[in-house]
Amino acid sequence: MTKPASIVMLVVGITLSIFGFALTAGGAAAALLASGQGDEGYFTSRTERYTVASYALVSPQLDAIGEGTAERLPFDVGTLRLRATSADPDGSVFIGIAPQGDVDAYLKGVHHTELQEVKFQPFRPVYRDIPGSSTPALPAGQPLWVASASGPGQQELTWNISAGNWTVVVMNADARDGVSADLQAGFRSELIKPAATGLLLSGTLALVLGVPLLVAGAIGLGRHGGATAPAVLQAPLVGEQRQEPAGIIGHPVRLGGHLDPALTRWMWLVKWFLAIPHFFVLFFLWFAFAVTTVVAWFAILFTGHYPQSLFHFNVGVLRWNWRVAFYVYAAGGTDQYPPFTLGRTNYPADLDIDYPPRLSRGLVLIKSWFLLIPHLLIVGAITGTATWAWRTNDGPAGVVGDRGGGLSLLALLVLIALVILLFTGRYPQPLFAFIMGLNRWVYRVLAYGALMRDEYPPFRLDQGPDEPDFVEPPGRNRRDGHL
Known part of the structure; x- marks a missing residue:
């Protein structure tokens, strides 16, 4: 297979696979939603209290079906159910649905409130106050409603959704100002199950076509990925042994970067x-x-071997990622633009991993998660975001909620080094060496978690631009992964 053909297969495979995963996830969510229907088949919101000082509370325009759609659709879109209870035990509530234009005409010149959005955790509705001086007529006697309910206690309306622009109106039944009611919305549709089935079938078909194309493209590129390595990161060819002095063993994951x-x-x-x-x-x-x-x-589980072409492809992805990271955010150590290639180059930053002749079939079950827990805590400390939080106000209604942001330890150190570079023209060498040690730790853990080696990553910060060799400690067996 030629390299261009492999690239085409990889691109088509990735596109189909992403599309398939998205459809499958959507179908699974819809199926889960359909299986979880309760309360007479309705999906219901929590009952929350809405309180405004005006004569009416109106919803945003309900135009999900869209203006210009035929009035009668060839299928049942669904049913909307609204429940309202006055917060005043002795009061009566009115709730109705009407065309947007008719509601605007009914409330013209009337002080009313539009519900713009609802924020959760904590619950807080966001309103837009529309001033006016007129007093509205009693809502129940108006001919504009397509569905309505009025009276004391809990009132309920159901409405078969149809095309058009609609608005929900909540008022006191006697049309006085100061509306306070507990509201709940529910939705039911017979379209959810067939939609879920269609999404699942389409997603599965896309995955059946996409994943083999993706893997075939990756295999083809992996076979074409054996470019010449720079001397500092020269890896042995398949079947060759690394020639090193007795007692000296370099780590199989070799990451380098030169300032x-x-x-x-x-x-x-x-x-x-x-x-x-x-x-x-x-x-x-x-x-x-x-x-x-x-x-x-x-x-690996069934054969004990990592497919060699896939291995080289994945090494290429890590190599590409490291070059871009070194250029931009993980070091900022060069102005040379990274090449668009999976292969080894003479770029100032590069990465290589020795192909393992055999991998443990048992370790593959636990090394990506359980064995890596100590390292994941450390990598989380290196690359995780250190956040700070604050609170903001959104208008007169009060607190929106907590918000935050921050930098990881690695990003903070790189930022410090680059700010020093900005003002002095020099990148601090000791800080660069430390930053390289942090990156080296991260990529060793990443390679181990991606099943590419069985050697457990050392708890050691190997600083400097090049991967150092080290003396094998007595009593330690590097081959079986125990360090």
């Missing part, structure tokens, strides 16, 4: 923008990486 001695002071300010094409490609490559890792999981 550009002539870094531009300001270039890092625009690298995020310049790297957008890489981010776009990497989004799809990481999706392919996840799929091929699942395929490799089954291959």
Whole structure:
């Protein structure tokens, strides 16, 4: 298979697979929703209290079906059920649905309130007050309602949804101002189950076509990925043994990055923008990486071998990601634009992983999650976001809720180094060495979690631009993964 053909297969496979996963997830959610219908087949919201000082509370325009749609549709869209109870035990409530234009005419010049949105956790409705000086007529006597209910206690209306622009109106039955009511909405439709079935079937078909194409494309690119490595990261070819001094063993995951001695002071300010094409490609490559890792999981479980072409493809994805990370956010160590390739190049940052001749069939069941827990805590501390929170007000209604943001430890250190570069023209060498050690730790853990090696990542911060060799401690067996 030629390289262009592999690229086409990979692109088509990724597109179909993403589409298939999205449809399948939507179908599963719809099926779960359909199976969870209760209360006479309705999906219901929580009952919440809405209180306004005006004469009427109106909903936003209900135009989900769309203006210009035929009045009578060839299928039943669904049924809307609304329940309202006056907050005053002795009061009566009115609730009705009418065309938007008719409601506007009825409430013209009347002080009323529009419900714009509802925010949860905590519950808080957001209103828009519409001033007026007129007093409305009694709502129950108006001919505009397509469905309505009025009286003391709980009132309920049901309405078969039809095309048009509609508005829900809640008022006191006697048309006095100061509306306070407990409201609940419910929806029922016979379309949910067939829609779920259709989504599941379409998604499954897309996956059946897409995943094999994706894997075939990755295999083809993996076979074409054996470019010449720079000397500092030169990996052995398949079947060759690394020639190293006795007692000296380099880590099988080798990450390197060399600081550009002539870094531009300001270039890092625009690298995020310049790297957008890489981010776009990497989004799809990481999706392919996840799929091929699942395929490799089954291959290792049943054969004890990681498919060699898939291995080289996944190494290429990690290599591509590291070059972009080194260029932009994980180090900012070079102004040289990253190449668009999975193969090894003479770029200042590169990564390589020795292909394992055999992998443990038992470890594959637990090493990606259970064995990695200590390392995941450390990597979380390195790359996780340190957040701070604050509260904001949204108009007179009060608190919206907690919001936050922050930087990871790695991002903070890189930012400090780049700010120093901006003002002094120099990237601090000790800080660069430390940043490289953090990245090296992260990628070792990533490779282990992606099933690419059985050697357990060392709890060691190997700093510096190049992957250091180390002396094998007595009594430790690197081959079986116990370090």
